[in-house]
Amino acid sequence: MDTTLQQHSGRIIEDGTSPLLVESNTDEAKRVQDEAKSTLQQRYPTLVDMAAIDILKVFGAMGEARLEIAELCISISFPDAILQCRSLTNLLASLSAFDDYGNVPEMTWHSRNLSMLGNLENGFGYTWRYKWILVFERWRNQAKDYQWLSDKIGDLKSNVAHIRLIFLSIKEAFMQIDWMAGTSLVDLLSDIQDTFDMFERNLAECADKADELRVEQERPKHLSPFVNSSSAQSWSSGSNIPSGGITQRTSFGRDGNNTTVHVENGPPKPKERRLTKLRQRLSINLDARENHWTTLFGLSKSPVVLILTAAMPPTIYSTILCGPPDAVPALDSNFYSTLSQFISSLAGLYVIVKPLFNRNKKDEIKTSFPKTFYTMLTLSLLTSLTSAVTYAWSPAASIPLAYVSGLTLNIATLLIIQDSGNQIKETNRWKMTVNATFMYTNNPAWQTEKKAALSSRHMAQMKDLLQRDRGASSQDRNEASLGMIVNILRRIEGKIDDSKPHDSHPTEHRSLATALRPFNPRSPANSSEILGVPSFLRRETIDSPAAPTDPNPAISFSAHQVLFWPAIQSALPESVKLMCQMQGGIYSTRLEASRPKLPHAASVDISSDWLSKLSIATLKQLSDVYFTTFNLANPILDQKTYFQRTLGVAIDGNFGICIESCIVLVVMALGSMGQKALQEAGFAGTPASSPYVVQDADMPGLDFFNEARKRFGFLMCEQDLQACQFYLLSGLFYAEALRPIDWWAMLSKASACSAYFWNNLSRDRDEWMLDMQSRLFWITSMFEAVLSQELNLPPSNSLHLEEHIALPKFISAQDIASFGSFRYPGDDPFFHYHFLSQLAHRLILTRARNSLFHFNDTADYPPEPVEDELIRQLEQWRERLPPILQFDPKSPLTQAESPSDALVTAWLHARYFVARYHIGRPLLHRALERPASLTEGHLRKCRDAISAVLTWASVIQVTDTMRSCNPLKFFVCSQIFGQICVIYALSVSPYPYIRDIVSDVNKKWTNFALSYLEAGAFYSPAIEQDFKIAKILCEDIGKI
Structure with a gap:
């Protein structure tokens, strides 16, 4: 080497x-x-x-x-x-x-x-x-x-x-x-x-x-006709410009183009030596210019100066009349009188000088003219002393010296009084400004204005940063972009004061504080402070009593609870009212909880050793289908690790009792569902070969799933990464089977595994493990938010970890060798960006839930600034998506040309439009409950919300081309049912301008809504009940 x-x-x-x-x-x-x-x-x-x-x-x-x-x-x-x-x-x-x-x-x-x-x-x-x-x-x-x-x-x-x-x-x-x-x-x-x-x-x-x-600090602090003039004369020096010269720098912008103006008179002055402690105490700046003409003009109007001027003629006259003394020195009574006046003047000097040496900086008095001020004091002291001493030899010379002493002492006194008054005025002005600012900041309009100003500034900075880094090739930078958007949203909102209001609009302040509240993660090392972690399901409202004479409505975020809005209940046909009374307000949760369990076997006549007869080609084909369908939007598994480690362990162990076998079997089950979805959309050829023929056509993959459940019974106490993955994969299977309660049970167990990991984090966890656990945590949190917001189900206790867990970066496992330049489809950054965009969207949607929808009987409608702010944040989310995810809301996706279009791209569009509907839903509630309170602006926003519903429906039809690969089917059905209830109530309103809100709803939309509900009614008792009610309501909607 x-x-x-x-x-x-x-x-x-x-x-x-x-x-x-x-x-x-x-x-x-x-x-x-x-x-x-x-x-x-x-x-x-x-x-x-x-x-x-x-x-x-x-x-x-x-x-x-x-x-x-x-x-x-x-x-x-x-x-x-x-x-x-x-x-x-x-x-x-x-x-x-x-x-x-x-x-x-x-x-x-x-x-x-x-x-x-x-x-x-x-x-x-x-x-x-x-x-x-x-x-x-x-x-x-x-x-x-x-x-x-x-x-x-x-x-x-x-x-x-x-x-x-x-x-x-x-x-x-x-x-x-x-x-x-x-x-x-x-x-x-x-x-x-x-x-x-x-x-x-x-x-x-x-x-x-x-x-x-x-x-600015070298410029005189008082008004002057010679401001910014290099020819302002100095009263004390008599020169036009100090010998050191002037160097003034003028900035004409922040773009680096600065203009420097040099005005020099004489050679540059060397740096002063260190001043003595006395000079530092007196704070004399030898280089500072003092413009005294303005001060003289101001003092000329003072009665003190006028009196001193009036005393000048008698002083001159008495000097002329005074004769020489009879004996030298003349120590007569006049001498001792003059000496007494000198000693008394020392008391006056002490009174003036003492505040300048006050140790308490708050009580210290400063003058804007230190050179002139101290010159006057020194001259007064010297002339007073000289006047007393000179009298003994020349009384005539003592008289003008006494006058000069009094004149200079009075000038010094006026200067310090003037500056003291200015300081008092400045202090009062500052206090008034602080008080006015405090009162002003409690104004909701000011908060909105401040928020807008902050957002524009910070967004401009963020845009500048992104433009400078746009040419970078680092994948990490691109993957952090959406997290950075979340961080900027949080940073903007954190600038708004979240204090209790004290004015006459407590409800509006409460809603603003809830919508725009700051939340600050504290973890220094692995914190979401950088990438911005969404805070799901947080309910931070400030209780505020409403007027006792005006009971305001309570609006729930659940789509099923729309049916029980008072205005909708009063407009329902009698048959639907009877159904509601019989089923109760939480019928969806109750019906799903009481349904039969999932069958234990779909094919009763297959042999018990059928798994050992599966070919490697079948296993790989179904695995490939899973990764090209379910794993694109929800990256629970790392494709590289699965194919090069997990699948091999399961095959070598002949699908024995191990966590790898359980994961592979659930992947086979989901792959079977994905195969059906690809066939529905026309994207797949022949299905995977299998040693058995009989399969449940309505629930493909059930045999695989049941085999996984049998094995996992011996592993139910596992808490590691693979156990968490198994729970999430099983949850997807239950979601596809339209069993939301079973899905929630799997999510609760996955949440426990994730909480166990993050609460017991050790130092030997590598970066890939941290990143995978981060993926699983956010997938769990996102699905939990959807379930708990729609059904009457409690969220897990791991939500407090959200502020401490970073967004995933999709790091590849380093301890597994790569085969040349082979790249798995799931490694495409397009799908990584989409996953991060889901989290950013969930932040906005959860914030809308927490600030626009209330859970108590005295909650009032949120103020318009909150709705406008949420719409603005939603638009920023859409505009700041990475280029490969950008879309025009005026021309959303209408046809799926590939599986990723139906499973990823279409859902991005759908999330945007459903968020616009959710933000406008409280205003639709207001249109039904208080139609007389609506303005033209309110009506326009209501029409926009209904327009979002119609556009959302067209996008959902694109996702429905692969219906067997849609874990959110239950919630799509719930949203459609809630939309039918709202549109029905608006369409039968006695007010024409309310009916006009849904004038664009046609038979095509009602046919789509009913057909979607009907398809899900076969698998879910809650959706079956929804379909029965919706079918009755759509009969009247069709008469619009």
Whole structure:
């Protein structure tokens, strides 16, 4: 190995090798080499005999980025490079200390579990830089003092400059390693390069702000006709411009185009030596200019100055009349009277000077004219003393000196009084501003305005970040984009004050606080603070008593509960009212809970050893069908791990009692359902061959599922990753069978497994395990939200973990060898983005539920700003989807050309339109309950909600082309039933403008709705009851 390295090193030395690639004999370098050799031998024993540089060459030729192995090879060959990488990451992480608020993390949340090269690539991404942008923005907005901001900039700039040198040395070393081995290590540094560019750009903007503050602080703080004029004369010096000259920097924008204006008079003044403690105490700025003409103009109107001016003629006249003394020194009564006046004047000087030396900074009085002020005080003291002493020899000279002493003392007194008054006014003005701001911020309109301003600013910053990173090829960046959207939504909402209101609109404040509440994860290492984790099912409402004379309606989010809206109940036909009375308000949950259990055997005449007769081709075909159908939208399994590990264990064990057999059997069951779905849509050929002929045509795969249930009975206490996967896969089977209660039971068990993992997290869990557990947790949470919001079912106790679990990144298992460049269909980022978009959409939909739908009998309708804000967030979710998921709401998908269209793309469109309907549903409730209170704007929004219903129905028809692969069938039926109830009540309203809301509903829509319910009624007793009611209601809807 050493010979090879020396050959390469020798070739580079001729061109100038990097110091990090030179052989090092330090103890630290040797320790790094020994650790890397030991790790390489333990984890990759087949690579031990190869030279480290040759290993890098192999990966460079294959184009694979195996960061762990590359780091081990670099540690063995060039340990100084790895040591320098550690220094770089540690120093960059230490910059978080400059954030006074502590919002900037040391690194991105996932970087702590990565290798050193992984930290370089992912530890300082655009989410980390976005945190720093907020810090710089806060510095610029909150800076009031030039020195404070200048110190901040200087300290950070010096640290960044030092770190940049380390970065450049690493970049040089990586470029030379890339030249030797054909790798692309330098690409790992792209994020850090962007980080330094971000620091340089924002530090420059902060420097511009500091220059503006410096110029503003050097400018006189009082009104002057010579403001910003370089010709303003100084009363104390008599010169036009200080000898040090003026340097003024004027910023004309933040785009880097700055104009600097230099006005110089004389050579630049050297830096002043350190002032004495006395001078620091008196706060005299020798370079500051004081414009006194304005002060003189102001003082000329003062009665004190007028009195002193009136005293000048008698002073002159008395000086002329005064004669010489009879004897020198003349120590007569007049002398002692003059001396007494001098001593009394010292008391006046003390009264003026004492506040300037007050130790309490709050009570300290400052003057805007320190040079003039202290000159007047000194002149008053000296002339008063000279007047007393001079009298003994020349009484005539003593008289004008006493007058000058009194004049200068009064001028100093007026200056300090004027500045004290200005300080008092400024303090009062500040207090009034604070009080007014406090009162204003309690105004709901202000909260909406502030929210809009914040959102536009933060969204502009987010857009700028995304544009700068759009050219990056890192898959992690793209996968974090939707999580970043969630984070921005949360950040915007967190800026709105979530305090209890004290005005006359408590209900509106309660709804605003609920809709726009902040939630702040606290986990520093594995937190959703970076990617933004949705907080499902959170009910944080502030109780507020409503008017006792106005009982307001309670609106439930459940689609089945729409039937029991008072206005709908009063409009129902008598036959439907009778059904409701007989079945009760929660008939859907009760009917599903009392239905018969799933049959134990679908094919009673098949042999008991039929599994052993299955061909490998059948197993692989059904597995492939599962991964091209169910796993696309709900990635419960890792396809690479399944085919290269799980399936082989099950086959080798002849489907014995093990968790791998249970997983494979449920996958076979779902694959059978997926095969049927592909045939329904015309996407599949002949079905998989099977040793048995008789299968349940209505529930394909039941035999496989029952075999899995038999085996899992011996494994029911398992809590690991595969047990959680089994529960979620079984839940999908129950969902396809339209058995929501059984599905909920499986989800509860999966939730317990997930909670067990995250509550007992150990250090030896690799990143792939963390990422898989993250997938399962969010799939469980998402399905639990759907079930508990529709049926009367309690959610699990693991919801408190949502704020601490990051979004998945879809990391591939590193300990399983890849076969060349083969890529599984499920590895396509398109499906990863779709899964993340589901979570972001669930955040908005759950927020709509918590803020628009209420669960108590005194809940009022939410204010319009809440509805508008939720619509805005929904539009931002749609607009900021990755390009491959973008769609135009005016032309949604109408035909599925591939399975992914029906299973992924169509559902993205459907989620958008159903969310618009849910946000508008309380307004439809209001139209039925209080039609007289509607405005034209309300009616327009109601029509938009019904339009969303019609468009949603057309998209659902696309998903229905693969009906046997739709776990959400029960909830689609529930939504259709609720929509039928609302449209029926609107269509039979006695008010024409209410009936006009559903004027676009036609027979085509009612036929689709009834046919969809009828198809599900055969499998579900709750949907069967819904179909009976809907059939009666649609008869009247058809008369529209």
